[in-house]
Amino acid sequence: xxxxxxxxxxxxxxxxxxxxxxxxxxxxxxxxxxxxxxxxxxxxxxxxxxxxxxxxxxxxxxxxxxxxxxxxxxxxxxxxxxxxxxxxxxxxxxxxx
Numbered sequence: 001x002x003x004x005x006x007x008x009x010x011x012x013x014x015x016x017x018x019x020x021x022x023x024x025x026x027x028x029x030x031x032x033x034x035x036x037x038x039x040x041x042x043x044x045x046x047x048x049x050x051x052x053x054x055x056x057x058x059x060x061x062x063x064x065x066x067x068x069x070x071x072x073x074x075x076x077x078x079x080x081x082x083x084x085x086x087x088x089x090x091x092x093x094x095x096x097x
Contacts, residue, residue, distance in 0.1 A: 004024050015090070033065045
């Protein structure tokens with residue numbers, strides 16, 4: 001977990017009844033499939049001690065294989081200041097209170 005690029009915690013405005021949510025973010029200039037895998041692995045490790053952990057990858061460029069893997073695994077993509085897959089990730093990774 002100490003190798004994670006960014007770990008953030010907070011509350012979701014759109015789900016006020018949900019307790020704390022954790023974001024595990026892998027940042028790369030070019031996001032490839034290994035970045036998606038790292039985000040998933042680190043989120044899984046954190047999920048062993050706290051619920052509601054969302055894996056995220058962020059970068060300037062995106063390899064098509066990474067996009068496909070992120071969509072399949074419901075990993076959030078951050079690129080050019082926009083989020084892709086946020087609602088799907090919440091549906092997958094956040095337990096409703």
